[in-house]
Amino acid sequence: MSVLAQAIVSAIAAGAVYGLIAIGFSLTYRTTRVLNFAQGDLAVFAGYVAYSLLDFGLPFPFALIGGILASGVMAGLLDRLVLQYLYVRKIVFPILSTLGFSIVLQSSMQLIWKSLPLSLPSIASQQAFLVGDIAIAPSAVAIFVVGIAASGVALWVVDVTRIGRAMRGCAQDREMTSLLGVNPRMMYFIAIVASGLLAGLAGVLITPLIGLTPFRGLGLSVVGFLASILGGLGSLVGALVGGMLVSVLITLAGTYLSSTYAYGLAYLLMGLVLVVRVRGLFGDEIEAVRQV
Amino acid sequence: MSTDDRPHLSFAGRIAAFPGRYLVGHIALVLALFFVPAVLNSDSKLQILNLALIYGIAALGLNIIFGLGGLLSIAQGAVMGVGGYTLVFAMAGTVGVVPALLLACAGGAVLSGLTGLAAIRIRSHYFILLTLALAEAATLLVQNNPDLTGGSNGMPLEGSAQIFGWDLTTANGLYYCAMPALIASWYLADCFKRSRHGLALRTLSADEYLAMMAGVATGHARFYATVIGGAFAGLAGGLLVVDDAYIGPQNFDLDTASLLLLIIVLGGPGSNVGTIVAALILSILVQGTIMFTTLGQLAYGVAIIVLIVVAPGGLAGLARLLIARASQRVPIVTGRWRYRPR
Numbered sequence: 001m002s003v004l005a006q007a008i009v010s011a012i013a014a015g016a017v018y019g020l021i022a023i024g025f026s027l028t029y030r031t032t033r034v035l036n037f038a039q040g041d042l043a044v045f046a047g048y049v050a051y052s053l054l055d056f057g058l059p060f061p062f063a064l065i066g067g068i069l070a071s072g073v074m075a076g077l078l079d080r081l082v083l084q085y086l087y088v089r090k091i092v093f094p095i096l097s098t099l100g101f102s103i104v105l106q107s108s109m110q111l112i113w114k115s116l117p118l119s120l121p122s123i124a125s126q127q128a129f130l131v132g133d134i135a136i137a138p139s140a141v142a143i144f145v146v147g148i149a150a151s152g153v154a155l156w157v158v159d160v161t162r163i164g165r166a167m168r169g170c171a172q173d174r175e176m177t178s179l180l181g182v183n184p185r186m187m188y189f190i191a192i193v194a195s196g197l198l199a200g201l202a203g204v205l206i207t208p209l210i211g212l213t214p215f216r217g218l219g220l221s222v223v224g225f226l227a228s229i230l231g232g233l234g235s236l237v238g239a240l241v242g243g244m245l246v247s248v249l250i251t252l253a254g255t256y257l258s259s260t261y262a263y264g265l266a267y268l269l270m271g272l273v274l275v276v277r278v279r280g281l282f283g284d285e286i287e288a289v290r291q292v
Numbered sequence: 293m294s295t296d297d298r299p300h301l302s303f304a305g306r307i308a309a310f311p312g313r314y315l316v317g318h319i320a321l322v323l324a325l326f327f328v329p330a331v332l333n334s335d336s337k338l339q340i341l342n343l344a345l346i347y348g349i350a351a352l353g354l355n356i357i358f359g360l361g362g363l364l365s366i367a368q369g370a371v372m373g374v375g376g377y378t379l380v381f382a383m384a385g386t387v388g389v390v391p392a393l394l395l396a397c398a399g400g401a402v403l404s405g406l407t408g409l410a411a412i413r414i415r416s417h418y419f420i421l422l423t424l425a426l427a428e429a430a431t432l433l434v435q436n437n438p439d440l441t442g443g444s445n446g447m448p449l450e451g452s453a454q455i456f457g458w459d460l461t462t463a464n465g466l467y468y469c470a471m472p473a474l475i476a477s478w479y480l481a482d483c484f485k486r487s488r489h490g491l492a493l494r495t496l497s498a499d500e501y502l503a504m505m506a507g508v509a510t511g512h513a514r515f516y517a518t519v520i521g522g523a524f525a526g527l528a529g530g531l532l533v534v535d536d537a538y539i540g541p542q543n544f545d546l547d548t549a550s551l552l553l554l555i556i557v558l559g560g561p562g563s564n565v566g567t568i569v570a571a572l573i574l575s576i577l578v579q580g581t582i583m584f585t586t587l588g589q590l591a592y593g594v595a596i597i598v599l600i601v602v603a604p605g606g607l608a609g610l611a612r613l614l615i616a617r618a619s620q621r622v623p624i625v626t627g628r629w630r631y632r633p634r
Contacts, residue, residue, distance in 0.1 A: 035417055085601045091416060092364040093600050096557065099550055100596030107589035218546070222428060225421050233417065260436040267425040267432075274414055274422050 002133045003255065011251035012244060013140035014209060016147030019243025020202035021220055022227035023154055023236050024195030030171045030234035031191035034083060034094045038075075038102040040220030042196050043203030045105060046071035047212045048113050050204050051120055060121065068200035074105070075196020079189050087188065102217060109214040122208035143205045150201050151240045154194070158236060167191055171234075226270050232283020241281060299491060303520075306483035318475070325471055329464050338463040339535075340579045341572075345470040346531045348571035351555040352474075352481045352564060353524025357404070358553065359561035360490060361517040362497030363415065366549050367407055367423035370430040371522050373544030375400040375529030377434070377441060380539050383451035390455060393530045400526015401519045403430075408518030412511035427546060434541045446540025453534050460534050470531055474568070477524055481564050484520060493517050494562070551578060554596050560608025569607055 021039055028036045050067030054060060078101050086094040124142035128135035158164035169177035170187045178184050202220075210216065227246045231238025246266055254262040273280055301309065332338050354368045378399030382392040403426075410422050434441045441447070453460040460466050484490045492513045496503035503510055533539045555574050559566030578592070603610065 029417070033417075035420060082597050082601060089604065090362065092358070092362065092420075093604075095364065095417075095420060096553060097597050097600045099553075100593050100600065103550070103593030103596065104590060105593075107586050107593060110586045111590065222424065225424065229418075229421060261432070264429055264432050267429040270425045271410075271422060271429075274418050274425075275410055278414055278418060 004252075006134050007251050007255045008248055009134055009136060010140065011248045013143040013147075014206065014251075015244035015247030016144045016151070016240075017202045017206040017209075017243070018220075018223050018227050018247050019151055019240040020147050020198050020205070021224035022231065022239035022243045023151055024198035024202075025221075025224045026228045026231075026234055026236055026239040027154070027158065027167075027191050027198070028195045029228070031167045032083070032087065032094075032188045033091055033171075034098065035225075036078075036192070036195065037095070037098045037221055038078065038105055038217070039195065039199050039224050040222070041102045041105040041109075041217030042071040042074055042199040043206070043220050044212065044214065044217045045074055045109060046200030046203035047120060047207035048109055048118070050207070051113075051118055051212065054120070064123070064204045067204050068197055071200030071203065072193050072197040075199070076189065076193045078196075079192040083188070083192070084185060087185075102221070106214050106217055113212075113214065115214060118212040120204065120207040120212070123205070126208075139208065143209075146201070146205060148240075150198065151236075154198060155236050155240075157194075163187075163190060223266075226266050228280075229270050229273055230280055232280030234284065235280070235282040238280055238282030299486075299488060301487055303484050303487040303489045306487040307480065310479075318479075322472075322475065325475075328471075329467050335463045338467055340576055342463060342466050342470050342535055343532075343579055344572045344575035345467075345474045346528050346535065347552065347555065347575045348474050348568050349470075349477045349531070350525045350528035351552050351559070351567050351571045352477050353400075353404075353521035353528070354552045355521075355556055355559075355562065355564060355567045356481060356484060356490075356493075356517050356524070357521035359556050359563070359567070360485060360493045360497065361514055363411055363514060363518070364420045364553070365404075365407060365423045365518070365521075366420060366546065366553075367404070367427040367430075368521075368525050368552050369544045369546060369548035370427040371400045371404045371525040372529030372532065372548065373430060373434070373541065374403045375526030376533040376539050376544065378526065379530035379533050380447070380449055383449065383453070386451065388455075389451075389453045389460060389534065393527060393534075396530030397523045397526045400529060401523040404522020404525065405515065405519040408515040408522075411514040411518060415514070427549060431541055431545060442540070444541060446538055446542075449533055449537045449539065453537075461537055466531070466535055469534075473527060473531065477527070478564055478568060480520075481524070485562070485564065489513065489516060550596070554592075554599070556606075557596070557599050558603075558606050560606030560610075563606070563608030566606055566608030566611070 021043060025036060025039050028034055028039075046067040048067075049070040050063045053063035053066045058066065078098070082097050082101060083094050086097055122139040123146070124138040126137050126139050128137040130136075158167060166177065166182040167187045167190070169180070169182060170184045174184050206220075223246060224243075227242035228239045229242070230245055231240070231242030249269065250262045250266055253265045257265070298309075328341070329338055332341070350368065350372055354365065357363050357365050357368070375396035379392045379396040382395045383389065387395070407419070407423050407426060411419050414422065435444050437443070438445075458465055458468075460469050492503065492508040495506065496508055496510045496513055500510060529544065532543060536543070551574065555570045556567060558574060559568070559570030599606070605612065
């Protein structure tokens, strides 16, 4: 029993981070209809920039913030340099271009920081304390709290504020929303930069756990995809819950079944969800039917 | 497109109508291609050409799925891999190389058909993610069963790849197998494209509801597309293994899939000739320098983006543009970087 509880507890911190990536992914999808394959690479990029800033002598918090901003800027570049020309084309072309962008980002990181694994210090102590017989590290708690807080802010912005409403409008009916005085391109830009910032935050949070190599990005993207499909593509709450579920599932499968097939199980689940219940846990039925 | 006198023919009907308009051109082409190894006169150059031919076959398959059907499949590398492993297992079980290649075709068709079964129900974004999951899962299976597949290290090809003493493992021998295979694939792909099945597929990728109204069974059309495209990829995977006399998961990863997609984008989605030309150009570039250096990777990524943004119709679009310009039929350039497709 305690093994189970321990596994779940340690999975949840990572789950919050996966949730952040998935939220960014879902936000981009529901506003622009683009699947951003570079989401995970943006997260890794933030980790690298934070590492360099720290190395340069900046205080730790500023280095982290710098990393997050850097990945926001990179996402903005993706929109301005590439995607803005492609929104009028068939949807597969912008998606393909994010795949290209992911290759660019990955090889640039490999050129600048080489392939050797690096790491960042954790945002809180890794010295675990015991609750009952479950060990909890303060760093895991901190990651969880920051992740949930950031998700809450993202949800609040999208659900409550005027910008969020305009974004949702663009997703539903672009022409109508632009008649109401909203600039859809601006909304697309904001959505993508916000996703970049979320990915950056996820990156600096998860780096102490998994380390930094240029090739981590795709794995993170795939986990983000899994999470957002599970929660329902386009649903932000679903993305957060999906992130938790994927993390718990992978950890439990790794603990009880076999560590090599943990991800395989997650892929299987994703395939099942896609074939049996496309809208996932929290997805909008109409939304899913329109796209499927 | 020239007007077609028999648009009602099915895929099989098109194939049966051989040679149709192709006879003279094909004979001339085959004769010319027969002498290529003698002209090149270098094994290393011929090996690169062979790779280009093999990727060309796989890209022709992807062109049916993605170019005609609009289904962005990221699993095409994995489908090639299934073809390759099928061939290796078959040849270890003392099956000759030709039946093994046919089995590779079938293996590729089966895996790709699985994505096609899903494509009856889901499409666009969901299909992309499904193929991504399938590709990753296939890699995982290969890497975690080292007893069966050699794991990450791969394994050598057993059995002799000979047809009546004609050795396929030499560059020369493989050329005379891969080149006919490419020409046959090209012929089949062209038959499919111009058959009513291909027309149905193109219609449904342009406008799903219009296609349904015209009586297209959209699910069937997508499924057939993935099966046929997968067979091509399986064949290519088998040939690639014969070429290397080795199989390993790194030959069939996402890089391969994105190379194939880039070939389609450069050639122009839907164009078979464009796809083959693009396959030749890109494979030669990639095998030359690109994929082995980080800087090359960077250039490759930039090339993908620039191509997508600047050249919507790829090489085929460019050719159509130039022809239309030369014959002064259509006012074409509208706005920045765009032409109006006919």
